[in-house]
Amino acid sequence: MIKLVEKLKNQKTLAGLLVILIGFLFSLLLHISGALQSLEMKTLDVRMQLSNKNTIANDDIIVILVDEASLKSMKKLVGRWPWPRSIFGELITFFSEAEARAVLFDVLFTEPQVPRNEDGELGEDDFNLVDSTIQAGNTIHAAQFLMDTEDELNKTLLNLPMPEMYQEKFAFNNIQLKKGAKLKQSNVYYLPFPELYESADQVGIVEFGPDVDGIYRRSHLIRKYGKRYYPVLALSMIGNLFPPDSITVDKQQLTYGKREIPLQKDGTYLINMKKEFVTYSIGGVLASINKMELGEYDEMLFTPEEFQDKIIIIGASAAGIEDLKHTTTGADVPGVLLHASIISNLIDQDYIYEGSELIVFAIVLMACIIITIGILSFKSLLLQGIFPIVLAVVYVGSSYYLMDYYRILIPVIFPLVAFASVFTGSYIYVSATEGKERRKTRKMLSQYVSPHVLSEVMDKSNSVLTPEVGTTEELSILFSDIRSFTSFSEMVEVSQVVEQLNYYLSEMVEAVFEYKGTLDKFIGDAVMAFWGAPIISKLHAREATLASLEMIHKLKEVNRHFDEKGYPHFNIGIGIHTGKVILGNIGSDKKLDYTVIGDSVNLASRMEGLTKNYGCQILISESTYSQIEQEIPCRVIDAVRVKGKEKPIRIFQPLAGPNAPDEQKDKGIILAEKSDMAFQCYQNQDWKKAVSLYQEIQGILIDDTPSEIVISRCHEFLKDPPPKNWDGCYTMKTK
Numbered sequence: 001m002i003k004l005v006e007k008l009k010n011q012k013t014l015a016g017l018l019v020i021l022i023g024f025l026f027s028l029l030l031h032i033s034g035a036l037q038s039l040e041m042k043t044l045d046v047r048m049q050l051s052n053k054n055t056i057a058n059d060d061i062i063v064i065l066v067d068e069a070s071l072k073s074m075k076k077l078v079g080r081w082p083w084p085r086s087i088f089g090e091l092i093t094f095f096s097e098a099e100a101r102a103v104l105f106d107v108l109f110t111e112p113q114v115p116r117n118e119d120g121e122l123g124e125d126d127f128n129l130v131d132s133t134i135q136a137g138n139t140i141h142a143a144q145f146l147m148d149t150e151d152e153l154n155k156t157l158l159n160l161p162m163p164e165m166y167q168e169k170f171a172f173n174n175i176q177l178k179k180g181a182k183l184k185q186s187n188v189y190y191l192p193f194p195e196l197y198e199s200a201d202q203v204g205i206v207e208f209g210p211d212v213d214g215i216y217r218r219s220h221l222i223r224k225y226g227k228r229y230y231p232v233l234a235l236s237m238i239g240n241l242f243p244p245d246s247i248t249v250d251k252q253q254l255t256y257g258k259r260e261i262p263l264q265k266d267g268t269y270l271i272n273m274k275k276e277f278v279t280y281s282i283g284g285v286l287a288s289i290n291k292m293e294l295g296e297y298d299e300m301l302f303t304p305e306e307f308q309d310k311i312i313i314i315g316a317s318a319a320g321i322e323d324l325k326h327t328t329t330g331a332d333v334p335g336v337l338l339h340a341s342i343i344s345n346l347i348d349q350d351y352i353y354e355g356s357e358l359i360v361f362a363i364v365l366m367a368c369i370i371i372t373i374g375i376l377s378f379k380s381l382l383l384q385g386i387f388p389i390v391l392a393v394v395y396v397g398s399s400y401y402l403m404d405y406y407r408i409l410i411p412v413i414f415p416l417v418a419f420a421s422v423f424t425g426s427y428i429y430v431s432a433t434e435g436k437e438r439r440k441t442r443k444m445l446s447q448y449v450s451p452h453v454l455s456e457v458m459d460k461s462n463s464v465l466t467p468e469v470g471t472t473e474e475l476s477i478l479f480s481d482i483r484s485f486t487s488f489s490e491m492v493e494v495s496q497v498v499e500q501l502n503y504y505l506s507e508m509v510e511a512v513f514e515y516k517g518t519l520d521k522f523i524g525d526a527v528m529a530f531w532g533a534p535i536i537s538k539l540h541a542r543e544a545t546l547a548s549l550e551m552i553h554k555l556k557e558v559n560r561h562f563d564e565k566g567y568p569h570f571n572i573g574i575g576i577h578t579g580k581v582i583l584g585n586i587g588s589d590k591k592l593d594y595t596v597i598g599d600s601v602n603l604a605s606r607m608e609g610l611t612k613n614y615g616c617q618i619l620i621s622e623s624t625y626s627q628i629e630q631e632i633p634c635r636v637i638d639a640v641r642v643k644g645k646e647k648p649i650r651i652f653q654p655l656a657g658p659n660a661p662d663e664q665k666d667k668g669i670i671l672a673e674k675s676d677m678a679f680q681c682y683q684n685q686d687w688k689k690a691v692s693l694y695q696e697i698q699g700i701l702i703d704d705t706p707s708e709i710v711i712s713r714c715h716e717f718l719k720d721p722p723p724k725n726w727d728g729c730y731t732m733k734t735k
Contacts, residue, residue: 012376012433015376015429015433016373016376016426016429018425019372019422019425019426020368020369020372022421022425023368023418023421023422024364024365024368024421024422026417026421027364027414027417027418027421028361028414028418030414030417031413031414031417036411036413036414036417038211038212039413040411040414041213041217043412044217044328044403044409045215045329047403047404048328048403049328049330050404051403051404052404053404054272054274054350054407055275055276056276057274057276057277057340057341057344058343058344058347059278060101060309060310060311060347061277061278061310061311061313061340061343061347062279062280062306062311062312062313063277063278063279063313063315063336063337063340064279064280064281064282064285064312064314064315065279065280065315065317065336066081066107066315066317066321067281067283067316067317067318068317068318068319068320069281069283070282070283070318071318071320073283073287074087081320081321082113084113084125085109085113085125085126085128086125087286088105088107088132088314089128089129089131090128090132090286091103091285091286091289092129092133092139093132093135093136094285094289094292094304095307096138097304098306099304099307099308099309100138100308100310100311100312101138101241101309101310102138102139102140102201102240102241102311103139103140104139104140104142104204104237104311104312104313104314104339105140105141105313105314105315106206106314106316106335106339107315108142108143108190108192108206109141109192109196110144110190110192110193111193112126122195126195126196130196130199131199133196133200133201134199136201137201138240139200139201140200140201140202140203140233140236140240141197141202141203141204142192142203142204142205142206142233143189143191143192143197143203143204143205143206143230144189144205145184145186145189145190145205145207145230146186146187146189146190146207147184147186147187147188148187148188157188158187158188160189162189162225162226162228163191166191166197166203167228169197169198170197170202170230170236171228171230172228172229172230172231172247174246174247175222176246177248178249178250178251179251180250180251181249181250181251182251182267183220183222183224183229183267184220184223184267186224186225187225189225201240202231202236202237202240203230203236204231204233204234204235204237205231206335206339208325208335208338210325210326215326215328216325216327216338217270217271217273217327217328218264218268218269218270218271219232219268219269219271219338219342220232220267220268220269221234221235221254221261221342222247222249222254232339233339234339234342234343234345235256235342235346237311238256238259238343238346238347241347242257242259243257244256245257249263251263251265252265252354254269259346259349261346261351262353262354264354269342270352271327271338271342271345272341272344272350272351272352273328273329273338273341274329274340275329277340280302284301284302285301285302288302288303292304311343313336313339313340313343315334315335315336315337315339316335316336317336319332323335323336325338352403352407353406353407353408353409354408355408355410360410360411360414360415363395364414364415364418364419367391367395367415367418368418368419368421368422370391371387371388371391371422371426372422372426374387375423375426375427375430376426376429376430384427384430388420391419392415392419395412395416395419396416398410399412471582471583472580472583473532473580474532474540474578474581475533475540475578475581475583475596475600476531476540476541476545476576476578477530477576477577477578477579477596477600477601477604478517478527478528478530478544478547478548478576479526479527479528479574479576479605480508480526480548480551480572480573480575481525481526482526482570482571482572483571483573483612484571485524488568492568500562500567500570503561504570505522507554507555507557507558508551508554509527510554511547511550511551511553512527512529512551514547514550515531515544515546515547515550516531516537517529517530517531517544517547518530518531518533518534520593520594520596521593526608530581530596531543533596540578541578541624541628542627542628542631542632544576544578544624545576545618545620545624545628545632546657548618548620548654549656549660550657552572552574552617552618555570558570573608573611573616573617573619574608574611574617575604575605575606575608575609575610575611575619575620576607576619576620576621576624577600577604577607577620577621577623578621578624578627579598579600579621579623580598580600581596581597581600583595583596603645604621606643606732607619607620607621607651610651613709614637614638614651614653614706615704616653616705616706618653618654619651619652619653620651620652620653620654621649621650621651622649622650622652623649624652625650625652628654631658632654633655633656633665633672634652634654634655634668635652635653635655635671635672635674636652636672637651637653637675638650638651638679638706638710639651639679639683639727639729639730640729640730640731640732641730642732643732648729653706655667655668655671655672656668670700671697674696674700675697677693678690678693678694678696679710681693682710682714683728685717685721685722687714687715687717688718690710690711690714691711691714694707694711694714695707695711
């Protein structure tokens with residue numbers, strides 16, 4: 001047997017290792033292949049949306065929005081969008097005079113607004129924009145770099161040489177690429193018209209690319225065109241404020257001067273998207289400029305002082321301009337806020353860092369091991385289900401905490417897939433190997449206990465059910481028997497005997513099950529049951545006694561049913577004893593009974609036999625009574641020495657359960673008290689007083705056999721007293 005157990009343990013260990021290996025490697029493969037990337041990014045969105053920390057952009061950044069209100073108000077003055085370029089020139093001049101640190105445009109000016117004249121000169125509005133840019137000296141304009149395919153519509157634009165002047169002025173000359181560096185290649189560009197980029201302090205690329213799910217989360221901070229490298233809008237601004245002495249692009253880091261900017265594996269920068277920005281409507285700013293020009297300073301919405309030393313970014317939020325994006329913080333977010341977030345990240349060095357993959361892999365592998373061990377060890381289906389859920393909740397909660405407080409990003413979907421994989425694999429193994437045995441055990445126990453108790457048993461360790469193991473337990477054992485059943489069975493047809501007996505036994509078993517008892521067996525018309533196993537209960541004596549009272553109650557209903565069919569009544573006796581027994585599956589490999597054996601079982605059977613002598617339907621032993629006397633009123637019947645036993649015991653009759661009517665309980669308490677006094681007088685050999693008290697009991701109970709028996713003994717002892725060594729006990733001559 002020991003060798004068999006060890007073999008089974010070894011098989012379980014090997015199966016557990018295989019489940020862990022397959023589940024973990026399967027999940028890891030999905031993670032590395034990128035199959036989980038889209039879902040992983042969705043979890044990032046949720047964490048960012050729930051985040052309560054670091055959500056406010058740097059307050060030195062002011063976003064000027066071309067919003068719906070501005071489009072409506074300006075339509076009356078200058079017509080529909082796009083507005084005359086001179087308006088943007090006025091803005092540049094205003095912010096320059098306000099001593100703003102920089103003015104950035106998330107607006108493309110790739111062509112002159114009106115055709116050049118015959119001499120190739122710009123129109124007035126374009127000229128004003130260029131002149132304002134030159135005078136300000138701190139303006140950064142926008143360019144767009146794309147990677148396009150070769151189709152007929154744009155074939156002429158593919159791989160055009162970059163203008164020499166643009167390269168010399170804006171391309172990085174001090175960049176160093178290390179092994180593994182990944183930069184986005186472009187083959188189409190849209191630059192500001194030449195006079196504008198020649199006059200600009202910097203030009204930054206404003207193109208963003210969405211992830212596969214259409215959400216904008218990242219950007220390549222440096223773009224490659226031809227053999228040169230160019231900055232995005234935010235990086236060009238940072239380069240102006242903090243000129244880098246060197247630029248190094250590594251596999252997962254961009255070192256820009258003293259700034260170490262983390263990159264994703266694909267070379268992109270994951271934007272730490274902000275939720276709150278200092279924003280102004282461009283219409284309000286233009287109205288303030290107009291008031292200032294008219295000298296109406298008191299009526300200005302915004303004063304120049306508000307923009308002093310600020311970084312101004314001009315972009316659109318109006319739906320008609322079609323620059324609304326779906327970002328990690330929500331839908332319909334103005335694209336200019338992506339640039340503003342990156343600038344804020346770079347100024348504050350407030351980045352999202354990827355957690356160490358090796359540490360994450362180690363944690364996930366350890367969790368997979370714990371889940372597998374738990375499922376293979378736990379017998380409870382509830383624990384098997386809750387255990388991995390708890391680990392998953394702890395992991396997900398930790399991922400949120402790391403993101404919210406430390407801006408550390410760790411994968412969520414990969415671990416959850418790993419947990420689910422090992423859970424599924426472990427559960428399949430358990431179902432395939434142990435499920436059969438559990439079903440066999442369930443089928444066997446269903447014959448003995450109620451469905452409720454059965455569920456409890458199957459959720460606990462079932463080691464006591466193995467045939468090799470027997471345990472010594474204190475239980476309460478019940479025997480019940482139908483009076484004169486042999487005579488009855490000889491008087492009626494066999495079919496009627498079977499019908500009545502089946503109906504009666506069904507009701508009795510229901511009473512046993514109702515109070516969590518275990519049906520041991522039927523012995524002809526007799527019922528044997530016990531309490532306290534397989535579910536351990538300290539209240540087994542109480543439950544057994546209440547079950548016996550319920551059996552008597554159900555017997556009345558059974559006899560009413562027999563009355564309706566013209567069948568004779570049944571009368572029963574029930575005996576209960578509480579004591580030590582040997583409990584276990586007893587029998588052979590082919591036939592087992594979950595049963596109890598021992599001297600206490602024999603004594604319980606004797607208790608049932610005594611009910612015939614005393615005319616009581618229920619008798620319980622002194623050991624049972626000692627555990628219920630505070631809750632269930634019982635009267636003492638006698639002190640007897642049963643056949644085959646030398647040690648005398650007191651026997652009691654339960655009178656009313658806790659749920660009985662108050663009148664019945666009050667009556668039971670009175671009877672119990674009078675019986676105690678009467679029996680004490682009897683044992684003290686005060687025969688006359690004992691007779692008097694028992695007669696009072698007979699006044700309460702009509703035809704009370706126990707009282708008649710003791711009264712009869714008292715009369716005999718008055719004539720012929722017992723010997724001096726009389727111990728107050730009656731010795732039974734029969735079983």
